[in-house]
Amino acid sequence: MKFLVTVKRVTDYEAKIKVKADKSGIVTDGVNMIVNPFDEIGVEEALRLKEKHGGEVVVVSIGDKDATQQIRSALAMGADRGVLVTSNDAELDSAGVAKILEKLVAEESPDMVIMGKQAIDGDSNQAAQMLAERLGWGQATFANTVTVEDGKVTVIREADGGLETVSCTLPAVVTTDLRLNEPRYASLPGIMKAKRKPLKEVSPADLGVDLALQVVVKGLEEPPQKSAGQIVPDVATLVDKLQNEAKAL
Amino acid sequence: MPNPLDFFAFEDLLTEEERAARDSVRRFVEAKVRPHVAQAWRDAAPLPIMRELAELGLFGATLDLGDGPTLNYVAYGLCMRELERADSCVRSMVGVQSNLCMYPIFTFGSAQHKEELLPQLAAGTLVGCFGLSEPDAGSDPGNMSTRATKVDGGWRISGTKRWITNGTLADIAIVWARTGQGASSIRGFVVPTDADGFSRHKLDGKQSFRASDTAELMLDDVFVPDEALLPGTDGLKSALAVLNQGRYGICWGVLGAAEDCFATALDFAKERMAFGRPIAGFQLVQQKFAQMSARLTHAQLLAWRFGRLKDEAVEKGGDIEGARTSMAKMANVETALHIARTCRDILGGNGIMDEYGIMRHMSNLETVYTYEGTHDVHQLVVGHALTGQSAFR
Numbered sequence: 079m080k081f082l083v084t085v086k087r088v089t090d091y092e093a094k095i096k097v098k099a100d101k102s103g104i105v106t107d108g109v110n111m112i113v114n115p116f117d118e119i120g121v122e123e124a125l126r127l128k129e130k131h132g133g134e135v136v137v138v139s140i141g142d143k144d145a146t147q148q149i150r151s152a153l154a155m156g157a158d159r160g161v162l163v164t165s166n167d168a169e170l171d172s173a174g175v176a177k178i179l180e181k182l183v184a185e186e187s188p189d190m191v192i193m194g195k196q197a198i199d200g201d202s203n204q205a206a207q208m209l210a211e212r213l214g215w216g217q218a219t220f221a222n223t224v225t226v227e228d229g230k231v232t233v234i235r236e237a238d239g240g241l242e243t244v245s246c247t248l249p250a251v252v253t254t255d256l257r258l259n260e261p262r263y264a265s266l267p268g269i270m271k272a273k274r275k276p277l278k279e280v281s282p283a284d285l286g287v288d289l290a291l292q293v294v295v296k297g298l299e300e301p302p303q304k305s306a307g308q309i310v311p312d313v314a315t316l317v318d319k320l321q322n323e324a325k326a327l
Numbered sequence: 328m329p330n331p332l333d334f335f336a337f338e339d340l341l342t343e344e345e346r347a348a349r350d351s352v353r354r355f356v357e358a359k360v361r362p363h364v365a366q367a368w369r370d371a372a373p374l375p376i377m378r379e380l381a382e383l384g385l386f387g388a389t390l391d392l393g394d395g396p397t398l399n400y401v402a403y404g405l406c407m408r409e410l411e412r413a414d415s416c417v418r419s420m421v422g423v424q425s426n427l428c429m430y431p432i433f434t435f436g437s438a439q440h441k442e443e444l445l446p447q448l449a450a451g452t453l454v455g456c457f458g459l460s461e462p463d464a465g466s467d468p469g470n471m472s473t474r475a476t477k478v479d480g481g482w483r484i485s486g487t488k489r490w491i492t493n494g495t496l497a498d499i500a501i502v503w504a505r506t507g508q509g510a511s512s513i514r515g516f517v518v519p520t521d522a523d524g525f526s527r528h529k530l531d532g533k534q535s536f537r538a539s540d541t542a543e544l545m546l547d548d549v550f551v552p553d554e555a556l557l558p559g560t561d562g563l564k565s566a567l568a569v570l571n572q573g574r575y576g577i578c579w580g581v582l583g584a585a586e587d588c589f590a591t592a593l594d595f596a597k598e599r600m601a602f603g604r605p606i607a608g609f610q611l612v613q614q615k616f617a618q619m620s621a622r623l624t625h626a627q628l629l630a631w632r633f634g635r636l637k638d639e640a641v642e643k644g645g646d647i648e649g650a651r652t653s654m655a656k657m658a659n660v661e662t663a664l665h666i667a668r669t670c671r672d673i674l675g676g677n678g679i680m681d682e683y684g685i686m687r688h689m690s691n692l693e694t695v696y697t698y699e700g701t702h703d704v705h706q707l708v709v710g711h712a713l714t715g716q717s718a719f720r
Contacts, residue, residue, distance in 0.1 A: 154347060263382075265382065266348050266398050266402075267394070269348050269351060
């Protein structure tokens with residue numbers, strides 16, 4: 079089986095995020111960058127499926143040159159080769175990502191595309207669904223368990239209020255949820271081998287993709303500062319304040 | 328503003344692979360090691376993580392075992408720093424397996440030793456230790472009393488080895504013994520710890536290195552076959568070459584302990600109020616941080632330079648000079664111990680509580696100050712190199 083897995087370069091979830099003065103984006107200078115954690119779960123799942131069924135794991139990242147670091151980190155975990163589509167976040171929306179991946183799927187013919195359910199920076203949760211739609215493939219999102227058998231993938235997905243089991247004919251698009259697996263640590267020999275694995279670079283133009291934005295980010299705002307709380311003497315005062323000051327009741 | 332833990336952008340001196348290796352070990356340590364170190368200290372019990380450390384590929388990572396590219400020494404040093412950020416005992420556990428057991432087999436062993444033992448040691452299915460120090464011979468191992476006597480088909484070894492890290496866990500011990508008169512007759516042997524006449528016991532009552540398996544090994548007329556001899560060993564200098572490998576890891580490892588103390592103390596000082604303001608605002612506290620930060624910066628840059636020079640030397644088939652290794656071990660351990668003690672002071676009474684980890688690091692560093700060449704002896708090695716005069720004899 080062949081797996082195409084996306085790895086997005088995102089800010090570390092432990093980093094303190096600041097919005098740029100002109101509100102056009104966030105400050106990334108000096109901020110640690112990591113593989114989107116949901117994508118890392120996707121890499122782990124592809125590696126496990128490969129260990130079971132054989133095949134190849136190809137990782138793709140769409141981003142600037144620095145995103146090779148995230149591709150290498152997936153290669154160090156055990157993926158076989160990487161593709162970097164050179165672009166930058168400002169030129170991309172979810173539809174653009176889906177269009178690029180559609181072209182790569184045509185080139186690579188994977189049996190399964192595995193993506194994180196969303197990237198922890200933009201939190202759009204759209205690209206995989208758009209990709210499946212463009213390809214006309216089945217999709218199973220928010221995977222909690224993935225099983226491949228007889229040309230089909232069965233996914234137990236995390237739905238609101240419970241688990242839902244769906245089954246898709248391969249090829250299909252699967253997105254990962256947090257509890258699908260616990261990604262392995264890249265071993266030191268894995269890291270050293272990663273730099274010798276093939277990594278190809280292409281541009282959206284090479285793929286013949288037109289990246290006209292359909293969604294434009296107008297500006298970013300930091301969440302409002304939380305003001306200090308008040309301690310009230312009794313329930314009656316609380317109700318009064320909720321009614322008359324906060325106008326919440 | 329510079330990063331308080333990396334004031335001179337040490338990070339920029341590293342390659343992408345070096346950072347990747349460091350980051351992988353850091354993630355492992357944060358998730359699987361750090362949460363357990365305080366309890367391991369209280370229980371005086373080594374963490375049962377040999378297999379996981381092996382899976383990460385830490386054992387013998389710098390040695391070319393024929394299965395792909397090896398780690399360079401800078402990357403290896405960075406990994407030691409991450410392990411010791413959690414606890415010196417964890418770094419030591421890896422250091423002994425890699426540097427004091429696998430390295431001598433790799434360097435002085437026969438083809439059979441390498442083929443049989445190295446893969447198992449790398450996989451952590453076999454645990455090794457190193458027996459040089461004795462109850463009455465530490466800084467002067469040339470005067471060891473352990474003897475190996477040639478007999479038909481092998482050797483009979485008798486003697487006692489002390490301060491042996493991984494000693495009760497080990498399946499094999501690299502035992503150093505005199506085969507005749509003088510230090511030049513010292514040779515290394517691979518001795519199975521289940522051999523007849525081999526006994527060992529854990530050293531109880533340690534006030535430092537509590538999460539480390541420290542033992543005494545007793546060899547009472549232990550017979551080993553001829554093949555147990557490491558054929559490339561030739562006198563005390565072979566044992567000292569092995570120790571220089573260990574000292575390399577120490578020079579880097581202690582940075583982790585020092586940085587952990589520094590980070591804890593800095594957070595504490597910014598939060599802890601006295602006289603209506605954080606104690607970080609007081610001049611005496613700031614002076615401590617400024618001095619520690621300068622010394623930490625020196626230590627980071629020294630470790631980096633040490634690593635680059637070692638990588639260059641090893642690439643040419645040699646090794647870095649022993650005097651440089653001695654200086655790096657001496658200087659960085661002293662710095663780390665100074666930082667740990669100063670951070671303990673900044674935390675006041677809290678500094679002695681194990682939830683902060685500083686006293687544990689500090690106490691561990693007292694061991695590191697003494698083992699693998701005492702601080703005093705390293706100064707004499709450096710003194711010898713500087714003046715041409717040996718203070719030993």
